[in-house]
Amino acid sequence: MNYKKRMQLKKEHIDSRIEAANIEKGVIVLMTGNGKGKSSSAIGMVSRALGYGMKIGIAKFLKGEQETGEDLFFKEQKNVQTVFMETGFTWESQDKDLDKIKALEAWKLTEEFLSDPTIDLVILDELTYMINYKYLDEEEIIKRLKSRPKKQHVVITGRAACKGLVDIADTVSEVKEIKHAFRSNIKAQRGIDF
Numbered sequence: 001m002n003y004k005k006r007m008q009l010k011k012e013h014i015d016s017r018i019e020a021a022n023i024e025k026g027v028i029v030l031m032t033g034n035g036k037g038k039s040s041s042a043i044g045m046v047s048r049a050l051g052y053g054m055k056i057g058i059a060k061f062l063k064g065e066q067e068t069g070e071d072l073f074f075k076e077q078k079n080v081q082t083v084f085m086e087t088g089f090t091w092e093s094q095d096k097d098l099d100k101i102k103a104l105e106a107w108k109l110t111e112e113f114l115s116d117p118t119i120d121l122v123i124l125d126e127l128t129y130m131i132n133y134k135y136l137d138e139e140e141i142i143k144r145l146k147s148r149p150k151k152q153h154v155v156i157t158g159r160a161a162c163k164g165l166v167d168i169a170d171t172v173s174e175v176k177e178i179k180h181a182f183r184s185n186i187k188a189q190r191g192i193d194f
C-alpha cells in the first residue's frame with residue numbers, strides 16, 4: 001500500500017474515533033509517578049482554563065516554605081482561589097497529629113470547591129500523600145469526587161496514587177524519571193522547579 005493510501009486510512013480511523021468521542025463531562029485527570037512534571041502539568045491545565053475565563057479552585061496539600069512562582073501568579077488572578085494546607089509538612093514531620101488536623105482543615109475548604117458548580121476546574125495537588133499517610137480518608141474523598149458537579153474537571157497529582165484514585169480517574173498518566181538534575185547536585189531552579 002502506498003504512503004498516501006496508508007495516511008488516508010489512518011485519517012479515516014482517527015476521524016471515526018473523534019466522532020465516537022462525543023461524551024461531554026467533567027473529567028478526572030491523575031498525574032502520578034516518580035518523575036518531574038506532575039504539578040507542572042496541573043499548572044499547565046490551569047493556564048489553559050484561565051485562557052477561557054474558567055474558574056479554578058486549587059488545593060495544595062504539601063506546602064513548601066516559600067511561595068512558588070505559580071502561587072505569586074495565581075494571587076493576581078481573579079478566577080483562581082487557592083487553599084493551602086497550613087503546615088510545613090515534611091518527610092520528617094515532627095507532629096503527625098497536627099499535620100492530620102491541618103490536612104482535614106484544608107480538605108473541608110476543598111470540599112467547598114467540589115460542591116460549587118461555578119468552579120470549572122479543581123486542582124488537588126499532592127493529594128495522594130494525604131491518603132497514603134492516612135491523614136485523609138480515601139473513601140470519603142472518592143465519594144466527594146463522585147458527587148461533584150457534573151461538568152467540573154479535577155486534576156490530582158502526587159506519587160504512588162492508590163488504586164481508588166486510579167479507578168475513579170478518567171485519565172491517568174505516570175511520569176517516569178529517566179534523569180533528574182538534582183541527582184547531579186544541581187539545585188532546584190526558579191521558574192523550573194518552583
Ligand code: ATP
Binds near residue numbers: 037175193
Ligand atoms: P514539578 O512540580 O516540577 O512538576 P512534580 O510535581 O512532578 O514536580 P514532586 O514530587 O511534587 O514532583 O516534587 C516537587 C519538587 O521536587 C519539584 O521541585 C521537582 O522538580 C522536584 N522533583 C520532582 N521529581 C524529582 C525527582 N525524581 N528527583 C528529584 N527531585 C524531583
Ligand code: MG
Binds near residue numbers: 038039126
Ligand atoms: Mg508535585
